[in-house]
Amino acid sequence: xxxxxxxxxxxxxxxxxxxxxxxxxxxxxxxxxxxxxxxxxxxxxxxxxxxxxxxxxxxxxxxxxxxxxxxxxxxxxxxxxxxxxxxxxxxxxxxxxxxxxxxxxxxxxxxxxxxxxxxxxxxxxxxxxxxxxxxxxxxxxxxxxxxxxxxxxxxxxxxxxxxxxxxxxxxxxxxxxxxxxxxxxxxxxxxxxxxxxxxxxxxxxxxxxxxxxxxxxxxxxxxxxxxxxxxxxxxxxxxxxxxxxxxxxxxxxxxxxxxxxxxxxxxxxxxxxxxxxxxxxxxxxxxxxxxxxxxxxxxxxxxxxxxxxxxxxxxxxxxxxxxxxxxxxxxxxxxxxxxxxxxxxxxxxxxxxxxxxxxxxxxxxxxxxxxxxxxxxxxxxxxxxxxxxxxxxxxxxxxxxxxxxxxxxxxxxxxxxxxxxxxxxxxxxxxxxxx
Ligand code: DTR
Ligand code: ZN
Ligand code: ZN
Ligand code: CA
Numbered sequence: 001x002x003x004x005x006x007x008x009x010x011x012x013x014x015x016x017x018x019x020x021x022x023x024x025x026x027x028x029x030x031x032x033x034x035x036x037x038x039x040x041x042x043x044x045x046x047x048x049x050x051x052x053x054x055x056x057x058x059x060x061x062x063x064x065x066x067x068x069x070x071x072x073x074x075x076x077x078x079x080x081x082x083x084x085x086x087x088x089x090x091x092x093x094x095x096x097x098x099x100x101x102x103x104x105x106x107x108x109x110x111x112x113x114x115x116x117x118x119x120x121x122x123x124x125x126x127x128x129x130x131x132x133x134x135x136x137x138x139x140x141x142x143x144x145x146x147x148x149x150x151x152x153x154x155x156x157x158x159x160x161x162x163x164x165x166x167x168x169x170x171x172x173x174x175x176x177x178x179x180x181x182x183x184x185x186x187x188x189x190x191x192x193x194x195x196x197x198x199x200x201x202x203x204x205x206x207x208x209x210x211x212x213x214x215x216x217x218x219x220x221x222x223x224x225x226x227x228x229x230x231x232x233x234x235x236x237x238x239x240x241x242x243x244x245x246x247x248x249x250x251x252x253x254x255x256x257x258x259x260x261x262x263x264x265x266x267x268x269x270x271x272x273x274x275x276x277x278x279x280x281x282x283x284x285x286x287x288x289x290x291x292x293x294x295x296x297x298x299x300x301x302x303x304x305x306x307x308x309x310x311x312x313x314x315x316x317x318x319x320x321x322x323x324x325x326x327x328x329x330x331x332x333x334x335x336x337x338x339x340x341x342x343x344x345x346x347x348x349x350x351x352x353x354x355x356x357x358x359x360x361x362x363x364x365x366x367x368x369x370x371x372x373x374x375x376x377x378x379x380x381x382x383x384x385x386x387x388x389x390x391x392x393x394x395x396x397x398x399x400x401x402x403x404x405x406x407x408x409x410x411x412x413x414x415x416x417x418x419x420x421x422x423x424x425x426x427x428x429x430x431x432x433x434x435x
Contacts, residue, residue, distance in 0.1 A: 038310035039152060041144050043299040047290075049140035050132055052077055054290045057130035062286070064136075065127040066167040067099025074123050075102045078143055078164055082106045085150035087162075094166070094177040101166035103174045108149055111159035117313050118161040119145065119194040119305065120175070122168030122241055129286040133293055134259070138196035139164055141302040145309055156313035158191055165241050168197070175241035179248055187248050194308055195242035195254035200298035201280040203273040204257040207233035211246060213401060215253025215312070222307040228300060229270050237393060249361065249397045255304060257297050259283045321357070322348075324413075325432035332364070334425045338418035340375070341428050345410050348435065352376075352404035357434035358384060362396040362417060364426025369419045374402055377411025387420050395426075409435065 053074055057063055060070030075091070082089050087106040094101045104123070121138030125131020146162045154160075167173035179187070192215050208219045210232040223230045233256045237243055242252040258279020268275035282288040324343040332339055358374050368391035374382040384400045415431045 036154070036310055036314040038303070038306040039148055041141070041148055041299075041302040041306050043295060043302065045147070046140045046144045046298060046302050047293075047295070049143055050136050050290050050293065053136040053140070054130050054132055057125070063127050063129060064123070064125040064131055066096060066101050066124045066170055066173075068127070071124050071166065072102065074139075075104050075164065075166075078123065078139065079104055079106075081143060082146060082162075085147050087146065087150070092178060092181070094174065096167045096170055096173045101174055101177075103166055103178050104164040105178070106146060106162045108146070108154070108156070108160040108162075111156045111313070113159050114189050115158040115191045116161055116189045117156075117158040117191050117194075117309070118163060118245075119196070119309055120163035120165060120241060121196045122166070122174065123164040124166050124169055124174075125288070126169050126284045128284060129282070129288045130290075131288055132290050133198055133200050133202070133280055133288055134283060135168070135197050137198060137200035137257075137293065137298055137301075141199060141298065141305050142196055144302060145305045148306055149309065154310070154313070156310075157316055158313050160309065160313050168241055172238075172241055172244050175244035179244045179250075182248075187250060190245070190250045192251040192253065192312060193242060193245040194305070194312075195240055195245075195252060196301070196305060197240040197254070197256065198259055198280065198283075199255050199257050199301035200293040200295075201257035201259070202292055202294050203263055203277050203279050203281070204294045204297035205263060205267055205271060205279055206230045206297070206300070207256040207258065209233045209242065209252065209254040209256070211242070212251035212253050212399075215251060215308070218308050218311050219253060219255060219304055222304045223300070226300065231267075247395070247397060249359070249399070251399070253308075255301050257294070257301065321434040323432050323434050325430060326415075327430040330417075330428040332362075332370070332417050332419045332426050332428065334419055335369070335422040336419060338371075338416050339428070340414040340416045341431060342412050342414050343431070343433055344412050345377075345433065345435075348409040350409060352407045352409045353435060354403045354405040356402045356404040358400045358402055358415075358431070359434065360384070360396055360398060360400070360415065360431045361429040362426060362431075363394075363429050364396065364419075364424065365394055366392050366421070366424035367394065367396050368392060369421040369424055370396060370426075371418045371420055372396060373416045374400075374404075375414040375416055376404060376407040377413060378407065380407060381416070389421065
């Protein structure tokens, strides 16, 4: 049984024991400082980048696909803009399908190196076309946001990093390579990764990823502020580069205007456009050119990206809480009885917080089999995850927020996991509570 409290908590306890502190209660969590307002992102600048990407495709066999000249020319274009704007850039290479791939990483000097906010987009197209909406749109908007950071000489509280991924169309290859190369200590510094893949669809919807609640709220607040309703992006996890980051426990979010799915009558009523028609009829087709962009959608999403980078990047990071963790493996019987893992909280005063963070790391080969609950010391159960026969993805690596304010903080808290479907097995790898 491996129990640990964070070094911060142990230090507080030690001081308490030494009588140097009246109480071992941690310092009050500072609320984020008022954020700095983002500038408007000039849509003309974003479209100028798209024109350049179109020219690159036209001059290189009609596409910007992994392994082709058009992709490397796209990377060179974006890198040159960032180098001229004062970013620290690096090219990361990898091999996929026998060809060299490239990720471009750009760091804005300054900010807290232990709190990294990253925004990214895949820069590759499919081989059948120029890939202007998919994903020149996300790439150009992220580039222009980075250039706006430079123009503003922004001094964020967090360290800002931007990324352009290769070989997303081959299966998130570039972003997976980047994350896999990151040492665990570096991954833990990420406060979030923001992904933008198809944000200018000609028959647009306004979809917000429903992953990290704080990131989701940041985007939803922006669109509410301009009177644009949004929906939760429901095409499922794993459909773009945010999945690479989510799979290692990094908070993610992003925006999407739709691909081959059809806009419903209700959505057309809400957003305009054409019901019964795909959000992007040129998805993965040769007609995905500069004519395949809705300027209003591209403009709104570009401004939303800047809003998120400024808001999340300039807020005062909430100091780390007190962590109580159990890293002992607990096997989960296939289609069998529930198992539990315990962390004992002691030395705190009063009740647990209204936003108690429950971080879980459960390895499993079909996470839809699993029901996951948090049990408070008095036995009250809080449902974290229900079973789902359709969710065949691996692992449950997530952080849940529970309103545990009705529960006494001290006592034995338990994570209860049950596998309710035959075949596929797993284990509790670790879990933790952050107060
Ligand atoms: N896989 C992306 C397009 C895509 C399809 N569904 C979603 C959902 C969220 C982001 C992107 C996508 C591509 O073809 O690059
Ligand atoms: Zn695509
Ligand atoms: Zn894409
Ligand atoms: Ca099972």
